[in-house]
Amino acid sequence: MNGIYYYVIAFLLIWTIAIVFKGRLENYGLEVNFPLLMWKTQRLRGFIDRIANRAPRFWKWYMNIGIVISTGFMILMAVALVYSLKTLMDAPTVSLVIPGVEVPGSPIFIPFLSGLIALATVLIVHEFSHGILARVEKIKINSIGLLLFAILPGAFVEPDEEELKGLNRPSRMRIYVAGSMANLTLAAIALVIMMLISSFVVPAVFEDDGIVISRLTEDGNAINYLSEGMVIKGINNYSVSDGASYQKAVSTLRPNQTVTVLTDQGEYSFQLKSNPQNKSLGYMGVQAQVNQIISPDFDNKFYTPLLWGIMSLTDLLFWIYFLNFAVGTFNLLPMKPLDGGHLFEDLLSYITSENIYKPVVTFMSFFMGIIIVVSLVVGFVGVPF
Numbered sequence: 001m002n003g004i005y006y007y008v009i010a011f012l013l014i015w016t017i018a019i020v021f022k023g024r025l026e027n028y029g030l031e032v033n034f035p036l037l038m039w040k041t042q043r044l045r046g047f048i049d050r051i052a053n054r055a056p057r058f059w060k061w062y063m064n065i066g067i068v069i070s071t072g073f074m075i076l077m078a079v080a081l082v083y084s085l086k087t088l089m090d091a092p093t094v095s096l097v098i099p100g101v102e103v104p105g106s107p108i109f110i111p112f113l114s115g116l117i118a119l120a121t122v123l124i125v126h127e128f129s130h131g132i133l134a135r136v137e138k139i140k141i142n143s144i145g146l147l148l149f150a151i152l153p154g155a156f157v158e159p160d161e162e163e164l165k166g167l168n169r170p171s172r173m174r175i176y177v178a179g180s181m182a183n184l185t186l187a188a189i190a191l192v193i194m195m196l197i198s199s200f201v202v203p204a205v206f207e208d209d210g211i212v213i214s215r216l217t218e219d220g221n222a223i224n225y226l227s228e229g230m231v232i233k234g235i236n237n238y239s240v241s242d243g244a245s246y247q248k249a250v251s252t253l254r255p256n257q258t259v260t261v262l263t264d265q266g267e268y269s270f271q272l273k274s275n276p277q278n279k280s281l282g283y284m285g286v287q288a289q290v291n292q293i294i295s296p297d298f299d300n301k302f303y304t305p306l307l308w309g310i311m312s313l314t315d316l317l318f319w320i321y322f323l324n325f326a327v328g329t330f331n332l333l334p335m336k337p338l339d340g341g342h343l344f345e346d347l348l349s350y351i352t353s354e355n356i357y358k359p360v361v362t363f364m365s366f367f368m369g370i371i372i373v374v375s376l377v378v379g380f381v382g383v384p385f
Helices: 003-020 022-026 045-054 056-087 112-136 161-165 169-205 243-250 304-330 339-348 354-381
Strands: 030-033 036-041 141-149 152-159 206-216 231-235 258-263 266-271 273-275 278-283 286-294
Touching (some): 003 022, 003 030, 003 036, 045 112, 056 304, 056 339, 112 141, 152 161, 169 206, 169 339, 206 243, 231 243, 286 304
Antiparallel strands (some): 030 036, 206 231, 206 286, 231 258
C-alpha cells in the first residue's frame, strides 16, 4: 500500500474527529483552525525546568560551542545551496522527504514506520532543546505542544517573545542553535552506534549475497519487468555480489541503453530512461540494498530471529541519523524564519548597524527561499525544455 494512502486516511480520520468534537477537544487545550490543529499544554514545563536546572553551566558551555559549529554549518549550507544553481536544472539538490511516500524529484525513499520514528526523534529533541536553553537563560515558556498542518506533524516550544528579545546576543544565539545542535548530536550518536554494529556485529554474523530490490519506482522501466524481493546477481557483463560491485555496474548505464539484469528468478532485458537527478546517467527505477544472509554458524539457532532484529535496528539508526542531520543542517540556512536566519542576524549585528544587517538578512532569506522553491518545482515537474 502506497504510503500516501496512510496519510489520506489519517487526514480524513483526524480532521473528522477534530471538527465533530471541536467543543469537547478545546477543553483539553486543542485548538482547531483548519488547516492548523494545535495542542498546547503546561504539563511538560516542570520536566524541562528539571533538566535545565540540573546542569545550567554545561548547557551554556555546550551551546557556546554550538554557536561556532552552527555558524560553520550555516556557511557550508549557504555555499552548497548557491553552488547547486550550477546543476539545478539537471540535478536539483533540494527535495521533500515524506516517510512512506515516493516524492517526485526526490532520490530518497524513507520507509514508513522507521521514517516516522526517526521523524519523531527530530521533533522531540529539537523543540525540547530550545525549551531547555530558554529556561537556562531564565526565559518563560508560555506553552509546549504538538501541531498538525493539514497532515504534516510538528512540535513547538513557545518562549516569551518579549523576554527573548531582551536577552543579550550570546544568550539569544544559544537558544537559536539549541535545536539544530540537539539534532546534530543525536545524528552523531546514531551514526556511531550504527557504524559499530555495521563494523563488528554485521560482518561476523551476516554475509553479502547480491543486491535485493526493495522498491521499484514508477518513473523507470524496471517496474514492468522486475519485482520487489528479487536478488540482482548481475548487470550486463558485470557480476553483482555487494554494494560496491552494484554501484560500479550502475555507473556504466546510459539513457536509452538496453540493460540485461540477472536475478535469482531469471534474466530480464529492458530499455533505460534518463536519471531524474542526472540526465547523463541511465535509470532503471530500482531502489535496492545489499542482500544479507546469516552465516551458517549462526543460522537455525534459537537466537537467530534476534539477529535479524539487528538489521532492523541498523536501518532505524540510519534514518535517525539521516533525518536529524538533514533537518538540523537545513534549519541553519541563513534565512528567516529558520533558526539559522536569526543566528545570522545576531552575528551581523556585531559588525554592522541595524539599517544594514536587516536588509541583508531579508535579501538572503528571499534569495535562499527562491532557490529552494525553484529546486522543489524542478524536481516535481521537471524542466520544460
